[in-house]
Structure formats: structure tokens, C-alpha cells
Amino acid sequence: MQWLAIHFFRLPVEVLALPAPAVAIAQQRIVAADTAAAAAGVRPGQRLADALALLPGLRPHERQRAREVAALESLACWAGNFTPTVSLAPPDTVLLEIGGCLQLFGGLEPLLGKIRDGAAAQGLSLRLGLAATPLAARWLTHADSTVAHWQAALATLPVDVLGLSDAAERRLHALGLRTLAQLFALPGATVGHRFGQALPLQLAQARGELPDPQPPFAFPERFVQRLELPAKVEVADHLLFAARRLLMALAGWLQARQLGITTCTLVLDHEDIPATQLPLGFASLTRDSERLIRVAREQLERHRLAAPVTELQLQADAPQAMAGSSVALFGQQDAGNIAPVIERLRARLGDAAVHGLAVHDDHRPECATRAVPWPEPTDAPDTAPPPRPLWLHAKPQALHEVAGRPTYAGAALKLLTRAERLESGWWDQDEATGDLRRDYFVATTTQGAWLWIYRDAHGWWLHGQFA
Amino acid sequence: MSASPAALDALLQRADLWRGGGCAPHAEAALASGFAALDAVLPDGGWPCGGLTEVLAGGLGIGELSLFLPALRQLEAEAGWIVIVAPPAQVHAPAWQGLGLPLSRLLVVEAEGADAAWACEQLLGSGALAALLAWLPSADARALRRLQLASSSTRCLSLVFRPERVAPQPSPAPLRLALRGSDSGVQVELLKRRGPPLAKPLCLAIERPLPWSRLTRGAPAATPVRREPHVA
Known part of the structure; x- marks a missing residue:
């Protein structure tokens, strides 16, 4: 032991958390002095009057x-x-x-x-x-x-x-x-x-001649901690210092209970108006204090306070069991450490800005790609797919037709394939892409660009590029 | 007085000695490009892993991605993630999957301007990337220098795609390519490499949805759009 x-x-x-120099007092006597006050000679047990004589700028506060x-x-x-x-x-x-x-x-x-x-x-x-x-x-x-x-x-x-x-x-x-x-x-x-x-x-x-058993500290079942701020804080940036104490405690609590979280909520209490909820999201289950603090910093930097904050509260939402990780053996490379970066990107660019891709089974090109928050393992397709472009335009660009042939940037396109007919989609007629009837072609420009174009009742359209 | 041939050989083996005729030998790992003619002229014998590669493409669809397909397919799952930053259009997942790129290790980051460069730097710093494909048309030399620094300490194939018009601007990337489309393949011009400039561009028959021979053969004639009579 x-x-x-x-x-x-x-x-x-x-x-x-008062600005230095400060002292905590009880019955007009110093209980504790901070570093700056102690350096000036303020000692616990001194009378407040003596301390103020030593250091006129001292901020006393009742313990x-x-x-x-x-x-x-x-x-x-x-x-x-x-x-x-x-x-x-x-x-x-x-x-x-x-x-x-x-x-x-x-x-x-x-x-x-x-x-x-x-x-x-x-x-x-x-x-x-x-x-x-x-x-x-x-x-x-x-x-x-x-x-x-x-x-x-x-x-x-x-x-x-x-x-x-x-x-x-x-x-x-x-x-x-x-x-x-x-x-x-x-x-x-x-x-x-x-x-x-x-x-x-x-x-x-x-x-050590007699036993001295210590009652172990019971880590609470749920993590909800409050921190009263010494003064009203008007800039979100300044909250980070206080939030850091709560986040470090949260990390320790998670570690001791072998839990991890993907979200936690920082509640900012105001004097007059209802409290602001600031959710902190993480890309993967975590209990790393650095990650918690980094995401909190990004969120607080971007947040505009509705009113001055008087109190902070941190609660862990839905903690889940998280096993410890093994230390790498023989220099194994861990490709999993992208999660903290993804969190940073999401905190700054928005959650939707970073995503993985999944193939959705739909013959309409617009509907065949789906953004997913995190990529999942996929199987390679069994059959050779028909030619599809790597880039697809969300809004097809209209192409001019000159002498019966589509043109791109003023020059006629050369069609390389026969028409590939893609049609139907009546089932989501009203809410999504809907019914379509198109003939697709692979075409090249005189500059050597390979395009995916289609023709429908309204004319020629550029839909993608074979990059 | 003449130096012994052995001493001269030893001197020529030195990494910091650069001869006018050849390319600087480079210790960095390289990824075979899949084109023997290209590997022969790239200083590392392939696409450099670590260090920025700037690709100046004369438009979307000339094969700017297909050129890198053989290299991207080689990347092993353990090597890390493939991240696309600020793509110029929507990524069409079935096509990427159909060409053998693993969607399970692919991430897309949508960002603009300075945010895109910042995102690249953060991603490179994580060390979890196998390849970075970034479209940074408006990045300035300072942003590129930061990326070059971040990239040089990783083993990531870092490709920055930029428009052809920035070719005269100086760039900190050790390898710069200009791509142009043609009837028989993509024309690759090495604007900058660790070595002497290349006399003439390479023409590479990269993978396309149809055989290249189709370009020179007669094409099916386009049928004009039949305007449907307007019903009043």
C-alpha cells in the first residue's frame, strides 16, 4: 500500500475563484490566502485588518x-x-x-x-x-x-x-x-x-503498527455537478476556466466507473432567463479529459451568451460501459485516433459537414448516395456496375442544344455510348426526387473531359463528371 | 592528383549530394502510381507519401482522380482513412465503390476557403490518414506551406487539387503536376519535382468508363430532344 x-x-x-489577491475569511480572521496574498505576507489566522494593512488591494470573501x-x-x-x-x-x-x-x-x-x-x-x-x-x-x-x-x-x-x-x-x-x-x-x-x-x-x-482503514469514496451514480461563478460572466470564452474543473472531474468519474460518454451537457444558468443548454458531442465513446476540454472550448468560443452566466452545471448524458484500451504491442499502428480530429472539425464546421458515405439501393443517381455520420463496413459489389461518374452535380446543369447535338462551354459534345434509360420513382413523387424519365450518355468534350449527361423532355443536362 | 573511384562512388551515395542530371534521392516512402512510365520520372519512384502533391487540373472530368486510382486501391486498411476535403461536387458513392475504393474508410469534409485548409491541417496532424484529397482553389502560399509542413511529418498521400490558372504562382509543394485531357489519355506534365524539369508531358492511358479506342471510333449520332407539343 x-x-x-x-x-x-x-x-x-x-x-x-476570485481575482488575485484574495483571502477567505471567517469571523474577521484569515482562513486561507491565495498565492499573491501569501507572497505579500498574509497568513492564515491573521486578522483581516492586519492583512488589509499589508495589502490594501486585498479582496476578502466570507468562507x-x-x-x-x-x-x-x-x-x-x-x-x-x-x-x-x-x-x-x-x-x-x-x-x-x-x-x-x-x-x-x-x-x-x-x-x-x-x-x-x-x-x-x-x-x-x-x-x-x-x-x-x-x-x-x-x-x-x-x-x-x-x-x-x-x-x-x-x-x-x-x-x-x-x-x-x-x-x-x-x-x-x-x-x-x-x-x-x-x-x-x-x-x-x-x-x-x-x-x-x-x-x-x-x-x-x-x-503502521495499528490498522487504519479508510472509508472509500463512493463515486456517485450519476454525474451532475454545479459550479457557482464568483462574478457574473458575460463572455462565453471566460467560462472555459470554470468548465475545465467540471470536465476534469467528469473525466475522473468516468475513469473510476469504467464508463464513456458520447454527449454531455453544459448548462449555463442565467439570472433572469431560462438556462442555456450547451450539448457537447463526441465522435466516439470517450473519457479523455483533453478531448472533453477541446470540444468545450470550440463550443464556448462560438457561443454567444444570451445573458450573463451565474452558474455552470455539467451533466453526463447516458454514460455507457467502456472497456480500457490495450497498449500497442510491437508498434501496431492505431488508425482509430481520427475521432478527436473529427470532433474538432464538427465543432467548428457543424455536425453535417463531416460524414461518411453509404450506397443506397436506388436506381436514381441522386438517391444512390447517402451521407452517414460514421462509415460502416461495406461489401464490394458483386456485379460490374454500369459506368457511373465519381462526381455528381446536386443540380444538373442545362446544356445548349446546337444542331441537334448537346454542347458544353460552346463546343459540341461527342457521345460515346448509346442511351441508358433510367426512369420511374413515382413512390416519392411529392416529397423527394420523384418520377423521372431520362436517357443517360457518356460524352467527351474537345478538352478531353468525360461527362455524364442526360436528355429528358426538357433538354440536355450535365449530371456528372468521370473524374 | 585524382580521387580514387571508390571515394567518388561513396560521395555519389550521399543523400545530400544533388547531381544536375538526376533526381534527388529521397528517403520517403512512395506509392507505386501503377504507370511504369510515370514511376520512372517521379523522384521517389512513385507518388510521395509525406509531402504535398499539387495537381493542377484543366477542368473536372479529365481523369484527375482516375490517375490516382491504382495508388489509392493499394492503400491497406491499416494505413488509415481516406479523407476528401471540400469536394467540387457531390461524391457519388456507387461509383467510388464500383472503382474499388473502400467506403468504410472514406470520410468527406465539406468546408470552404480558409476552413478547408484548416481542416486539412488538422487531419494531417492526426496521423490517422492514408490519403488526403483536398480541393483548395483559393489557398494562398502560406496555407500551402503549412500543409506541406504538416504533411511532411506523416506517411499520407496528400493530394491538393487546384485549377490550372494557379500554375504561375509559386508553391511550396515538392511535386506539382498539370493535367490536360486528350484523345488518347491524360497528359501529365511535371511542373516541379526534385530533379530537372521533364522535357515533354507523359500521355497515360488511365482507367476510363469506356476503352480509349471508343474516342477515335465513330460515335453514335445524338438524337435531338423531341420537344413535346405544348398542350394548351
Whole structure:
């Protein structure tokens, strides 16, 4: 077992997503300061007045515990990207059992890199702690320590990490006990007698001498998450940052539940008018956060907001089971990775602009081709088909008849075949192509172009080209 | 003092040494064009996979696609997708299928102007393409350069079809062809290749719906359209 504790130590302020510098406050005292405020010397526990004296431009905001709880659950979903064994350690820590997934990510460093990048993309600061026991991992987040010799690192931690009462801490200091190593050296019974029975228990759990089972985080059955925006957003572009948090959580949730989606809906809540539904479509079943974000970006860039947005909501529509993919063996080429590109093209050009083709059994040329969203395996035709052009004009072009012969661009055409009669189609007379009666010919121009022309009661028409 | 013949041979084997008379040897993979006369004059010994090929056709229907049919048919299913970008007319599926092109690996992207060039670049970047057939009549040199860059890092047969009138404009494509129709086949002129210019165009008897001999034989006379008397 290897536990990684991720401590979002600025969660109370970062969940508010205020412009820097900002602080979250409770009872006129600082709870958490963002990076800019911390750099100016603002510390948790300070009075707001002191902080404002240090940094006059500071934006204080009352702490919102409900949002912190929601954010921590969302982060647990995101952690599903890395491991299925996730536990919450409220108020601001998530515990991941990563012993089983190191191989998948190619070692500890690549995994930690991914976690740090993911948190940075969501605008969250974190400290990590790595140990064989969950409690030690949580304590080690104070030193942001992910070293392999976690026992040695644990021993050097100050006693402050224990989170004891002020009185107990003062007594520890009075006894000259500053580090955990000094505490470990004392007999457990004595420590329990002086500081309460919980402390030796915790010390034993942290060192792995007593079991410390963690309740696993239950990934919700349905994914519907909301994100309140700190200020009304008037440009769709600016929503991407907030949407990214939701999408990354969605990707983790899908990963942990072994699901994939082809659509999800981003709901933009407005103050006065009904919410806007922004469907995000994917060419194939996916749970890749990059793909989710890319499609969301394309959609948001093109979207014009009807009114300022106050809140975002993301819901996964109809998730389906999606098995994991195997890693390529012996350099097999995977031709399936066209799907992300198709999504990008569809997001920009429209869904109908990218399509596959299927042959429809109809003798009328206009009706023989059908656009399909995704090509299907087809069988080659058994019989040699009559000559058909590669290009077909949606609207046949009228050709002039001069001295009984059709002409194209002023020059007479040379007919190469006898008439091929295509007729009938009475069954969709009123709604589609309808009844037709045509004689088709293959013809060439003096420039050497091969055309497919036909003659009907109204004259000569150019219908296609043998490209 | 004279260099030994062995040293000279070694020198001639170098890829970066370009001799005036021959074509630059090129490491890129090529796809046999299906015409021995054409393979002999193409620098790679076939259509280049990776790198843009610009095809300037003097009109629709002179055989601008049929010229590439033998190569397109060779593409294996594992090689990837065949994508048609901004086709000049509707793609008639039965004809494509009838000529042996797999509809199951064919995608059509309808786009115009700058969007079409952007789509090509995105598609080439995916690395999932076996062949790209794009009609970019209004693409400028900058767009083509971007495509050439995107294409050179892939193993995709990248064909860009453009009208004949852009022939005098400079182009970053390493291979440029001009096609003209004729009575006995399609005239292929190599406007640009990695090598000396070709003295005279090749005439290739490409696959057509009817044998070429039909062109020179007497044709069935056209019967004029009988105008139906207008019933009042």
C-alpha cells in the first residue's frame, strides 16, 4: 500500500475563484490566502485588518463551507483519473492509494507530474505527502514530502502536525518535545496518560503498527455537478476556466466507473432567463479529459451568451460501459485516433459537414448516395456496375442544344455510348426526387473531359463528371 | 592528383549530394502510381507519401482522380482513412465503390476557403490518414506551406487539387503536376519535382468508363430532344 495525500491547502480561497489577491475569511480572521496574498505576507489566522494593512488591494470573501465540501467531492472524482481507491479526509485533503497504479503511469514521478499539472489547470495549489499509511501521508503534506524514506521524513516533522489543542501543544513544548521522533521515543502509555489516549493510537496508526482503514469514496451514480461563478460572466470564452474543473472531474468519474460518454451537457444558468443548454458531442465513446476540454472550448468560443452566466452545471448524458484500451504491442499502428480530429472539425464546421458515405439501393443517381455520420463496413459489389461518374452535380446543369447535338462551354459534345434509360420513382413523387424519365450518355468534350449527361423532355443536362 | 573511384562512388551515395542530371534521392516512402512510365520520372519512384502533391487540373472530368486510382486501391486498411476535403461536387458513392475504393474508410469534409485548409491541417496532424484529397482553389502560399509542413511529418498521400490558372504562382509543394485531357489519355506534365524539369508531358492511358479506342471510333449520332407539343 502506498498512500498519497493531496492537501489543497488554499481550498477555502481557491474554490471562490476570485481575482488575485484574495483571502477567505471567517469571523474577521484569515482562513486561507491565495498565492499573491501569501507572497505579500498574509497568513492564515491573521486578522483581516492586519492583512488589509499589508495589502490594501486585498479582496476578502466570507468562507463558504458548502462549496468547499462540493469542491472536495469534485476533486475526489478528478482523482478517479489516477486510481479507483480514493478517500476523503475533510476538510481539504484527498487520499489516493497509488501502489496499484504506479506501473500504469510509468512510475511515481510521471504520476505526480500529472497530478500537479491537473491541479494547476484547475487553479489549485496543493501539497503532497507520500507514505505507507494514510495518516503519515496526511501529516507529511505539511512538509510536501514525497520521498521514498517516509519514516525518516515523518520523524523530522514538528509536533504541530498532530493538530492537538493549544494547551496540549504548549505542554509538549514545555517538555521540550518538538519533533515526532522525540514523541515516538517515549513509551505509549505515558504519552496516553498525559495527552489523552487518542495520541498514542494515532502515532501507532501513522507508523503502521495499528490498522487504519479508510472509508472509500463512493463515486456517485450519476454525474451532475454545479459550479457557482464568483462574478457574473458575460463572455462565453471566460467560462472555459470554470468548465475545465467540471470536465476534469467528469473525466475522473468516468475513469473510476469504467464508463464513456458520447454527449454531455453544459448548462449555463442565467439570472433572469431560462438556462442555456450547451450539448457537447463526441465522435466516439470517450473519457479523455483533453478531448472533453477541446470540444468545450470550440463550443464556448462560438457561443454567444444570451445573458450573463451565474452558474455552470455539467451533466453526463447516458454514460455507457467502456472497456480500457490495450497498449500497442510491437508498434501496431492505431488508425482509430481520427475521432478527436473529427470532433474538432464538427465543432467548428457543424455536425453535417463531416460524414461518411453509404450506397443506397436506388436506381436514381441522386438517391444512390447517402451521407452517414460514421462509415460502416461495406461489401464490394458483386456485379460490374454500369459506368457511373465519381462526381455528381446536386443540380444538373442545362446544356445548349446546337444542331441537334448537346454542347458544353460552346463546343459540341461527342457521345460515346448509346442511351441508358433510367426512369420511374413515382413512390416519392411529392416529397423527394420523384418520377423521372431520362436517357443517360457518356460524352467527351474537345478538352478531353468525360461527362455524364442526360436528355429528358426538357433538354440536355450535365449530371456528372468521370473524374 | 585524382580521387580514387571508390571515394567518388561513396560521395555519389550521399543523400545530400544533388547531381544536375538526376533526381534527388529521397528517403520517403512512395506509392507505386501503377504507370511504369510515370514511376520512372517521379523522384521517389512513385507518388510521395509525406509531402504535398499539387495537381493542377484543366477542368473536372479529365481523369484527375482516375490517375490516382491504382495508388489509392493499394492503400491497406491499416494505413488509415481516406479523407476528401471540400469536394467540387457531390461524391457519388456507387461509383467510388464500383472503382474499388473502400467506403468504410472514406470520410468527406465539406468546408470552404480558409476552413478547408484548416481542416486539412488538422487531419494531417492526426496521423490517422492514408490519403488526403483536398480541393483548395483559393489557398494562398502560406496555407500551402503549412500543409506541406504538416504533411511532411506523416506517411499520407496528400493530394491538393487546384485549377490550372494557379500554375504561375509559386508553391511550396515538392511535386506539382498539370493535367490536360486528350484523345488518347491524360497528359501529365511535371511542373516541379526534385530533379530537372521533364522535357515533354507523359500521355497515360488511365482507367476510363469506356476503352480509349471508343474516342477515335465513330460515335453514335445524338438524337435531338423531341420537344413535346405544348398542350394548351
